[in-house]
Each structure stands twice: as structure tokens, then as C-alpha cells.
Amino acid sequence: MKISFIVLTYNRTDALLAVLRSLAAQCGEDHEVLVADDGSRPEQVQMLLAQCPVFRCPARHIWHPDVGFTAARARNLGASRATGDYLVFLDGDCVPNKAFVAAHTRLAEKGCFVNGSRVLISQRLTExxxxxxxxxxxxxxxxxxxxxxxxxxxxxxxxxxWGRRLFRVKPDFHWHGIRSCNLGVWRADFVDVNGFDETFEGWGHEDADLVLRLHHLGIHRKNGFMGTEVFHLWHRENPRDQESINKKRVLERMKTDVVLADKGLRELDSSPGVKSTVKITPLNGSNSSL
Structure with a gap:
């Protein structure tokens, strides 16, 4: 099984480098790392290229222009370039614990996605x-x-x-604790639901929507507590103006059997400007090839 780690980032390269250092220490030749950049400024990109750790696997930086909070688009772009059988989504401020890669490898199971866990880190320790x-x-x-x-x-x-399967698999849809900052899913299942839905605007609940559609597809939630923890570095909260609207959309979809995102992977190549503006760059110190 080849795993592709897709790391979302936006103008916080100092935190991203901590994430990449941990991944570089754990990833081997049967892995792949893709930094999905939601439009970071040029100086942030240059910092990444100059200080990226050495990887034993291919590592790439995938950038698209900053047009607001478009995390779903950035993640879909990363996934569309991934070559792994299994996708693990991470946020660029969530540092994997030292057994993170091994835990996700062990917990990957057909018919399931893995909802990872996190440990919140204080502002002082984050600094x-x-x-x-x-x-x-x-x-x-x-x-x-x-x-x-x-x-x-x-x-x-x-x-x-906790290496056992006991208490991990949940056959029903559970809203609580769903986080795309640490989530593992089979690439085939992600494709079958058309990825993240880019019609969710602003912060909030596009990850719950993805999980709901996976549930409608027949994919069960498998919790990754005591194994897949990431250390979530402190940051100021993003504006949540759209949260209630996005939550309402998910609640409405719970009453349906919707599987496909309205705008997702299938629509990437048809989106205006995507082909001409997306930049894919091999990261320094990796054996990447485009």
C-alpha cells in the first residue's frame, strides 16, 4: 500500500516545516508527500523551498492563487496529483507524533476511513x-x-x-470530532464521492460533509485515537461567518443519500484558470520527479 500525505498550508511556513520534519523522519520510499498550498505569499513559498527537510520519498509543493479560504480546492488539487492507494490529509499546523505514519498504515482498512486524533498545544509551547x-x-x-x-x-x-480494533469502528454517522486536519481515506473512496465539496464557502464543516457522503457510500468511520495523534499548534481562530450556513447544509444533506460533491475532483480541470495558475514544484532534498 502506497500512502500519499496531503498537507494543507497557507502563509505559515514556520509551522509547516515542523510538520514536514516529522513526516521526513517517518516516510519511506513507499510514501509520497504533497503540500497543498492555498495561495501562500512568495516569501512563504521561498522559505519552504529553502528549508524543506530531506525526504526519502517524492515530495511536491502544489500552489494555487489566494482567492480567499478555499481549503477544499487546495486539498482536491493535492489529491488529484497523488499517486497513492491511500490518502492521509493533514493541516500544516498539525505536527505528527513519532508513530503517526505507522499508526495510519496499521489502521487503514477497506470499507473504512480513519478519523485521526489531535492534541492541542498552547501558544507558549507553539512559539x-x-x-x-x-x-x-x-x-x-x-x-x-x-x-x-x-x-x-x-x-x-x-x-x-491502543492497537486494537475494539471501540474504533462506528457504523453510524457521528458529527462529533470530525476533522480534516487528520483524516485517512482510500483514494478510490475519495474519488467515488468526488472529493471535498468546493461549494462550501469560508470556514467550517466541509470535512463533516465529506464524511457524511462517505457514510452514504457505505464507508464506516474508524477512530484513530491512541495512535494517530497530531500536535495541533496554537493559532488565532479563523473567521467563522459561514459556519452556521455550512452546518445547515450538512444537516440538510443528512436527510438525503447524496454521495457526490456538487463541485469537486471531477470539476477541477473544467474550472476557469486552474490549468494555467496551478504550480507544482519538487521540494528540495527529495527524490521528486514531475
Whole structure:
């Protein structure tokens, strides 16, 4: 099984580099990394190209123009260029724990997608991470116990591995805890639902919509707690003006059997300007080839 890791980013290369350093330490020749860039500024892109860690697998940067919050489009672009059998979506401010790749590999199961877990990191600890003063995946148990007690993190689940299938698979649709910042799905299933729906505007619930349509397709949710944790670096919350509208759309779709996104993977090549503006660049230090 070849896994493609699709990492969403936007103007936060210092955090993205922490994510890529962790992936580079874990990924082998049977993996692939695609940075799905939602229109970062030129100086942010140059920082990425100059400081990207060395990968043993192909690694590419896929950029499209900044036209607002279009995370669904960026993720679809990344997925459309992926060659893996299995896709793992990550956010560029979510640093994988040291067993992240192995956990997603172990939990991948036909007929299921994996809803990953996260550990929230405080603003103070985040500053140390992005400044390069600390590498979260390599921190020992005592560090995390101290971070939990001091408010540096909100949980310790990544210290308690649970390799069993028990309690993981949920046959029904559950809204709670769905996050595209850490989600694994078979490429064939992602294609069958036409990917993320780009008609969801602004922040919120395009990931729940994807999961709902996977559920309508007959794909079950498999929770990745105690294994797939990522360390979600602190940031100011994005504007949530569209959240209630997007949530209402998902609630309405729950009453239907809709499987396909209104505007997704199939519409990428027909979107005005896409072919002429998308830039795909091999990342420094990888064995990428276009």
C-alpha cells in the first residue's frame, strides 16, 4: 500500500516545516508527500523551498492563487496529483507524533476511513516549536506530563497506544470530532464521492460533509485515537461567518443519500484558470520527479 500525505498550508511556513520534519523522519520510499498550498505569499513559498527537510520519498509543493479560504480546492488539487492507494490529509499546523505514519498504515482498512486524533498545544509551547527550540515528536513521557499539568497540552492520549480494533469502528454517522486536519481515506473512496465539496464557502464543516457522503457510500468511520495523534499548534481562530450556513447544509444533506460533491475532483480541470495558475514544484532534498 502506497500512502500519499496531503498537507494543507497557507502563509505559515514556520509551522509547516515542523510538520514536514516529522513526516521526513517517518516516510519511506513507499510514501509520497504533497503540500497543498492555498495561495501562500512568495516569501512563504521561498522559505519552504529553502528549508524543506530531506525526504526519502517524492515530495511536491502544489500552489494555487489566494482567492480567499478555499481549503477544499487546495486539498482536491493535492489529491488529484497523488499517486497513492491511500490518502492521509493533514493541516500544516498539525505536527505528527513519532508513530503517526505507522499508526495510519496499521489502521487503514477497506470499507473504512480513519478519523485521526489531535492534541492541542498552547501558544507558549507553539512559539518554541516554530522557533525551532523544541521538537515535539521526540519529547519523552515526563515532558508531556509536565506540559499537561502546566496547560501546555490538553491531553495525553498519544502516550497510551491502543492497537486494537475494539471501540474504533462506528457504523453510524457521528458529527462529533470530525476533522480534516487528520483524516485517512482510500483514494478510490475519495474519488467515488468526488472529493471535498468546493461549494462550501469560508470556514467550517466541509470535512463533516465529506464524511457524511462517505457514510452514504457505505464507508464506516474508524477512530484513530491512541495512535494517530497530531500536535495541533496554537493559532488565532479563523473567521467563522459561514459556519452556521455550512452546518445547515450538512444537516440538510443528512436527510438525503447524496454521495457526490456538487463541485469537486471531477470539476477541477473544467474550472476557469486552474490549468494555467496551478504550480507544482519538487521540494528540495527529495527524490521528486514531475
Amino acid at each position: 518554541r516549536v516554530v522557533n525551532g527550540a523544541i521538537d515535539l515528536p521526540s519529547r519523552p513521557v515526563w515532558f508531556w506530563l509536565g506540559a499537561r499539568l502546566s496547560g501546555g497540552s490538553n491531553k495525553l492520549l498519544h502516550l497510551l497506544p
